[in-house]
Amino acid sequence: MCVTCGCGDGETKIEGEAHVHTYTPVHEHGHGSLISGHAHSHAHDTRMVQVEQDILAKNNQYATANRRRFAEHGIFALNLVSSPGSGKTTLLTRTIERFKGKRHIAVIEGDQQTSLDADRIRATGAPAVQVNTGKGCHLDAHMVGHALEKLALPDDSLLLIENVGNLVCPAAFDLGEAHKVAILSVTEGEDKPLKYPDMFAAAGVMLLNKIDLLPYLDFNVPLCIEYARRVNPYISVILTSATTGEGMDEWLEWLDAGMKQAFAQKANEVETLKRRLAELETALAAKG
């Protein structure tokens, strides 16, 4: 069983197709070919082997590759995490509508089953790729890398990755994003940051969504923010209602600032490469 990328058991599907790997999996599941050597009758000598490696090393390698790709193309990538039903997809469709004609936006949708969310995004005119994780409870960097091949993002885009609705597992998996954005709706209760501290600790921003419902609820906004800062003193907080549009200006400004930074970084990198090229050409000319 290989749940990290779904290879071997066909669990992960991107746009309904099981993805085909271009590399050969080193492990062969289920048939025990690697253990054939142990069936001797004599006792084996055992020895110790030091590994000292992070369990997430493979995922982190894929995440680093995604991050490099984003940096080279000026792409501002965000990993949106929340419980199911926090209003992520509505927030995305509203965000896309507001940026229409001004910015290029694409979406990667993660869900265990169905392409309903990607269909909702496509209805706005933005390109979207649906990743179905099957039994998997989170997206990983490898799945995102495959989804990127399908998207063919132009330079200077905004990439919104909507993770599987789950406040636990996606916290541990870096996808190569600039930030995790935790979306918490006010119908969920203000103690969520304490109940699921890993997610709020990993997030750069908390969007407190559905604030149009506050008059009907007993939700303590300052207490929720205090709880979030207790697990993550650096977390930014933006109050939004995707339905009424309240707070959307602040959210869009935050996105815009992030995108500008990503473009600037790319421009810097291009400048550095050009300078290096000029230096090498000069050196070459001197030798010739």
Place this chain on the structure above:
Amino acid sequence: MHEMSLADGVLRLIEDSAKANNFSRVKTVWLEIGELAGVEAEAMRFCFDAVMKGTLADGARLEIVTTEGKGRCFSCGKTVAIQLRYDPCPLCGGCPVEPTGGMEMRVKELEVE
């Protein structure tokens, strides 16, 4: 249940190590898991056994070494032991305490043959 993916990550590291160090069977696996890593040891054991079935680590013993959660208190500035991310400072009662240790999840070593 991201422990399932983590167990799979462990298997991949074991397979890489098997190639590099030329072994065909794993008897014991030592993991180092921090108190603040968000990993449930019991779930990890369950998933470990399931994921290792039919591989070179089928039936391997899993040893989990827990490392202490540590953090720096924003109020008194001291480094203190914490078991949860939102625990207040045991010295001054202040918060937040920013985690500085106990977040690791590593494969430490293997007993192989």
